[in-house]
Amino acid sequence: MSKRALITGIDGQDGSYLAEFLLEKGYQVHGITRRVALEDPEHHLWRIRHILDKITLHAGSLESYPSLFKVVARVKPTECYHLAAQSFVSYSFEDEFSTINTNINGTHFILSAVKEMAPKCKFYFAASSEMFGHAKEVPQDENTVFHPRSPYGISKVAGFDLTRNYREAYGLFAISGILFNHESPRRGFEFVTRKITSGVAEIKMGLSKELRLGNLEAKRDWGFSGDYVKAMWLMLQQDKPDDYVIATGSTHSVKEFVELAFRYAGLNWRDYVVIDKDLYRPAEVHVLKGDFSKAKRKLKWEPTVQFEELVRMMVDSDLSLVKERC
Numbered sequence: 001m002s003k004r005a006l007i008t009g010i011d012g013q014d015g016s017y018l019a020e021f022l023l024e025k026g027y028q029v030h031g032i033t034r035r036v037a038l039e040d041p042e043h044h045l046w047r048i049r050h051i052l053d054k055i056t057l058h059a060g061s062l063e064s065y066p067s068l069f070k071v072v073a074r075v076k077p078t079e080c081y082h083l084a085a086q087s088f089v090s091y092s093f094e095d096e097f098s099t100i101n102t103n104i105n106g107t108h109f110i111l112s113a114v115k116e117m118a119p120k121c122k123f124y125f126a127a128s129s130e131m132f133g134h135a136k137e138v139p140q141d142e143n144t145v146f147h148p149r150s151p152y153g154i155s156k157v158a159g160f161d162l163t164r165n166y167r168e169a170y171g172l173f174a175i176s177g178i179l180f181n182h183e184s185p186r187r188g189f190e191f192v193t194r195k196i197t198s199g200v201a202e203i204k205m206g207l208s209k210e211l212r213l214g215n216l217e218a219k220r221d222w223g224f225s226g227d228y229v230k231a232m233w234l235m236l237q238q239d240k241p242d243d244y245v246i247a248t249g250s251t252h253s254v255k256e257f258v259e260l261a262f263r264y265a266g267l268n269w270r271d272y273v274v275i276d277k278d279l280y281r282p283a284e285v286h287v288l289k290g291d292f293s294k295a296k297r298k299l300k301w302e303p304t305v306q307f308e309e310l311v312r313m314m315v316d317s318d319l320s321l322v323k324e325r326c
Contacts, residue, residue, distance in 0.1 A: 062106025247290020
């Protein structure tokens with residue numbers, strides 16, 4: 001009998017790449033999504049539109065334990081990937097209460113449901129490099145002390161601790177992947193990388209004259225989402241549960257991303273970018289850089305898409321989308 005995977009947030013960037021990957025591996029793929037997405041798939045399920053006939057979707061909410069419990073009881077997954085969250089960091093400052101409630105309770109609810117209804121299921125929690133925040137060391141690895149600088153980062157630390165506690169207290173195969181920033185053409189438009197590449201495409205096609213951005217000096221370790229979902233799967237194929245940092249090991253500033261994206265489109269970024277102080281975070285995370293040596297050693301994993309290729313991939317995709325609109 002084939003393995004059954006349950007993915008929360010299947011309609012997101014990572015969920016869509018993971019669903020494709022698992023289908024290729026012969027899994028039965030189930031996903032939890034909001035009921036509003038099922039009612040309006042054209043707008044909410046665009047990332048997985050091409051595989052809707054190959055997966056099974058279930059309505060559920062991270063804020064409702066009964067809805068998650070019912071899905072887990074029905075699917076009885078052998079692997080559960082908990083990717084769903086309120087994941088836009090800037091928004092987490094605007095509505096910290098819903099971010100913390102949704103992310104922490106949602107993780108607790110799905111862990112509890114798995115423990116009760118599918119205790120043999122292997123559980124993956126999508127942790128984040130934002131947990132490191134104002135880290136005292138660079139690069140950051142699995143032993144780096146967390147110092148989150150946003151409500152989102154705080155909620156992810158709590159989820160990490162919940163996952164570890166279910167592993168240690170109840171013997172669940174429950175692990176966390178501490179993933180550094182990972183992008184793709186399927187990234188949401190609110191995230192800075194997609195905001196840049198879609199902005200470049202609109203300027204290139206004459207649909208816009210400026211791009212408003214915040215702190216250009218912030219540095220991130222950017223990888224490709226398609227690479228990172230493979231690491232998630234590899235973690236659950238191990239004999240013993242453990243937590244892993246997934247990263248590229250190199251950092252680039254937002255300014256570097258901007259320069260490369262505009263240059264690739266044949267434009268000078270200085271002619272179009274406007275710095276907007278209102279877009280700065282109240283508490284900035286300046287340098288995030290991951291040490292993925294443990295994943296390389298134990299999982300035999302390493303990134304295949306480098307920074308420049310990632311930026312070009314995203315710009316090409318957004319240029320195609322804008323041309324279709326025109």
